[in-house]
Every structure is written in structure tokens, then in C-alpha cells.
Amino acid sequence: MDLLNTLVDKGLRRELPTRDEALAVLATADDELLDVVAAAGKVRRHWFGRRVKLNYLINLKSGLCPEDCSYCSQRLGSKAEILKYTWLKPDEAAQAATAGVTGGAKRVCLVASGRGPTDRDVDRVSETIAAIKGEHGDVEVCACLGLLSDGQAGRLKDAGADAYNHNLNTSESTYKDICTTHDYADRVETVQQAQQAGLSACSGLIAGMGESDEDLVDVVFGLRGMDPDSVPVNFLIPFEGTPLAGEWNLTPQRCLRILAMVRFVCPDAEVRLAGGREVQLRSMQPLALHLANSIFLGDYLTSEGQAGKADLEMIADAGFEVEGADTTTLPEHRTDGLVSVRRRGAGTELPPNA
Numbered sequence: 001m002d003l004l005n006t007l008v009d010k011g012l013r014r015e016l017p018t019r020d021e022a023l024a025v026l027a028t029a030d031d032e033l034l035d036v037v038a039a040a041g042k043v044r045r046h047w048f049g050r051r052v053k054l055n056y057l058i059n060l061k062s063g064l065c066p067e068d069c070s071y072c073s074q075r076l077g078s079k080a081e082i083l084k085y086t087w088l089k090p091d092e093a094a095q096a097a098t099a100g101v102t103g104g105a106k107r108v109c110l111v112a113s114g115r116g117p118t119d120r121d122v123d124r125v126s127e128t129i130a131a132i133k134g135e136h137g138d139v140e141v142c143a144c145l146g147l148l149s150d151g152q153a154g155r156l157k158d159a160g161a162d163a164y165n166h167n168l169n170t171s172e173s174t175y176k177d178i179c180t181t182h183d184y185a186d187r188v189e190t191v192q193q194a195q196q197a198g199l200s201a202c203s204g205l206i207a208g209m210g211e212s213d214e215d216l217v218d219v220v221f222g223l224r225g226m227d228p229d230s231v232p233v234n235f236l237i238p239f240e241g242t243p244l245a246g247e248w249n250l251t252p253q254r255c256l257r258i259l260a261m262v263r264f265v266c267p268d269a270e271v272r273l274a275g276g277r278e279v280q281l282r283s284m285q286p287l288a289l290h291l292a293n294s295i296f297l298g299d300y301l302t303s304e305g306q307a308g309k310a311d312l313e314m315i316a317d318a319g320f321e322v323e324g325a326d327t328t329t330l331p332e333h334r335t336d337g338l339v340s341v342r343r344r345g346a347g348t349e350l351p352p353n354a
């Protein structure tokens with residue numbers, strides 16, 4: 001298939017596909033699905049081999065958010081039955097991190113619900129990062145605290161954070177349909193602040209919210225424009241008690257096409273299989289490892305994932321290996337890039353979608 005040969009060539013050169021090529025991946029027939037996975041798998045193996053990076057989520061603060069993101073079980077007015085609590089103590093978070101690291105996680109993701117942190121919240125998270133790094137010097141720490149105010153990214157960096165996550169979630173044109181309390185530009189700005197402070201940016205999407213193929217291509221091209229180091233791909237979990245309850249729009253085949261499209265557009269980024277993989281990919285999860293090079297181990301923010309043991313068995317059975325602590329996840333040119341961003345500091349060029 002000419003399309004797939006072209007996309008593999010471009011992926012190996014880190015060349016951006018055209019929008020039409022990305023759309024064509026989403027439009028492939030089920031009969032072509034294994035060819036699509038095999039082609040995107042070549043790009044994945046070129047940049048990341050057969051390694052799978054494990055990440056572990058720690059929900060520092062859960063529920064009671066004033067924002068109204070319609071996909072989220074922690075949103076204002078959510079009737080979803082989730083645990084609600086305020087700020088884990090640093091030693092509690094460090095204990096949770098130990099469970100993740102023992103299970104093979106290289107990165108812990110510290111997540112807090114809410115629009116964004118106060119300066120006091122940044123202090124709390126800084127103490128938590130110190131507690132985790134004190135026990136596990138090698139573990140990468142990513143903070144995910146919402147929209148950042150001036151100076152907060154730099155403070156997190158100084159506290160020892162390696163990365164910051166803030167997802168774009170969906171295209172700029174449909175953002176208003178999933179949230180009215182902040183917009184796409186707010187999210188872009190926070191990712192840029194993290195990059196300018198020298199943090200490794202993590203930003204991704206949620207598929208399955210009723211978006212079109214064009215929306216998916218738009219958000220993934222928006223991400224490529226910002227060039228985050230990691231791109232989590234979430235598949236909607238339609239929580240009861242949220243406006244998107246009952247929105248079961250995905251099939252395992254569509255999830256695989258979406259992951260392949262993300263891999264072709266962001267070939268050398270850590271593509272992470274994130275929330276919803278169990279319920280949306282179901283028995284096709286092992287095929288997704290040919291596209292994504294990173295997964296979350298165990299549970300998600302407000303829902304249970306499959307047991308860590310089952311994840312490790314799936315990785316081994318599919319012929320992949322868990323990435324060790326002594327291996328650098330990203331290709332060399334990306335780690336060099338981080339250093340140069342740090343040197344450039346503020347004033348880094350804006351991405352085309354900003």
C-alpha cells in the first residue's frame with residue numbers, strides 16, 4: 001500500500017505526514033488493519049525498539065473540581081461514584097510511589113484535580129517530589145496539576161520535577177463542546193510554560209468524545225506543533241454521572257487506527273497508552289503495544305486498570321520488554337533538545353497552532 005510505505009518513510013525521517021495521509025489512516029478498512037499496525041510498528045521499533053515504559057499514577061487530590069470538563073468524573077456536579085479527598089501527605093505519596101517503582105514503573109505521575117495549583121499547592125507538591133526522590137533517586141516525576149500561573153513551572157522544576165503533563169484533549173474547534181470553564185489556548189499556554197521552564201512536556205488527547213476524524217487529526221497536529229516528549233492517548237471511559245455517560249463510540253479497531261495515526265504524526269515521541277485501554281481495546285491491547293511504547297501500570301485516576309501482573313504478562317507474551325531504569329526512554333536528539341530548551345528559557349518560538 002503506497003500510503004503506508006510513504007508514512008513509514010516519513011516516520012523514520014521524523015517528517016510530518018500531510019493531513020490527508022493522517023485522515024487516510026483513520027479511514028482504512030478492517031481488512032487493512034494489520035497492515036496499518038505493522039507499518040506504524042516499524043516506526044515505533046525504529047525509535048523505541050521493543051521497550052515498554054511503565055508509568056504509575058498517584059492521585060494526590062481527587063474530586064471536587066470547580067471546572068466542567070464533560071469527560072471527567074471529578075468535574076463540578078459529577079455524580080460519578082469516585083473517591084474524593086484532599087492532598088495526600090508527602091510520606092503517603094512516597095509510599096504509593098514505592099508500590100509503583102517495585103512493580104517496574106520508571107515514572108510516577110503526581111496528579112491533582114482542580115483548575116490549577118495555588119502557590120501553597122506547589123509547595124506541597126514540591127515536598128512530595130522531595131520525599132519521592134529521597135527514596136527513589138532514579139524515578140522520573142511528572143506533575144499534573146492543571147493550568148499553571150507565572151513562575152510555577154520553574155518552581156516545580158527547581159523542586160526536582162522532570163516533566164509536566166497537561167493534555168490538549170481535543171481539537172481547538174470542539175474544545176468549547178467539552179468544557180466551558182477554560183479553553184484550548186489556556187491548555188497550550190501551560191504546556192509552553194512547562195517547556196520554557198525546561199520540563200519535559202507530556203500532552204495528549206482523549207478519543208471517543210463524539211469527535212470527527214478531522215478533530216482527531218487537528219489535535220494530533222496541534223500536539224506535533226508543540227512537540228511534547230510524551231503523548232498520552234486516552235480512550236473515553238464514559239462514566240455514569242457525567243455528560244458523556246453512554247458515549248460508547250469506539251471499537252478496538254478504531255482505537256488501533258487512532259494510535260497508528262498518532263505514531264505516524266509524532267513518530268519519535270513517547271506514545272503512551274493511557275486511560276480506557278482496557279474497556280475500549282479489550283482483547284486487542286497486545287496489538288496496541290506495536291504502536292505505543294509506554295503504558296500506565298495498574299489503576300487510573302478514578303477507575304481500576306487491570307492488575308499490574310496481567311500487564312507484565314501481556315508485555316512478555318506480546319514479545320516486548322519492560323524498559324529498565326538505566327535506559328533513556330527518548331531518542332538522543334530529544335534529550336539534547338531538552339537541554340537546549342532549558343538554555344533558551346523564555347521566548348522559545350511558539351508552535352504553529354498557538
Ligand code: SF4
Nearest residue numbers: 065067069072075113
Ligand atoms: S479534567 Fe481536571 S480540570 Fe477538568 S474537571 Fe477534571 S479534574 Fe477538573
